[in-house]
Amino acid sequence: MGDDHSRTWVFQRLSGGARLKHDHRHRDGSSDAMTMYGGDLRLGEHSGRYEFPGDDYSKAMFRDLGREVSMTNVWAIEIDDKRFVYELARPGRLFRVEFDLTRPVPAPPPPWGD
Structure with a gap:
């Protein structure tokens, strides 16, 4: 958002599916x-929805950092011809943002640390 380039979604193809990671960086x-x-x-329950429940690495990190509330996180993406959706869900919290793929925008600058 704005001048904050600290967040990057990292998608990795696996032999049996895919992995989603969140790479967070400082300005340096x-x-x-x-x-x-x-x-x-x-x-997910329907075609075009992909869910990524928190893995053991993430749960251990959340525990170590005192963020136990995040241990039940499930991230999801949905994609079709018109929209890309990113979602974070856990008991008591739902964060969801939809991107309109029919309205192109300029590419952002590189993330911090790239």
Whole structure:
């Protein structure tokens, strides 16, 4: 957002699916204490929705950093011809943002640390 280029979604193709990680950086490019969390693909209830429950690495990091509330996080993406959706869900919290793919925007500058 704006001049904050600290967040990057990292998608990795696996032999049995995919992995989503969140790479958080400081302005100088160094890693944030809370970085590279995410999980491996679990297919959603309908085509075009992909869910990534928190993996063991993420849960251990959340515990170590006193963020136990995040241990039940499930991230999801949805994609079709018209929109890309990013979602974070856990008991008591739902964050969801939709991007309109029919309205191109200029590419952002590189993330910090790239």
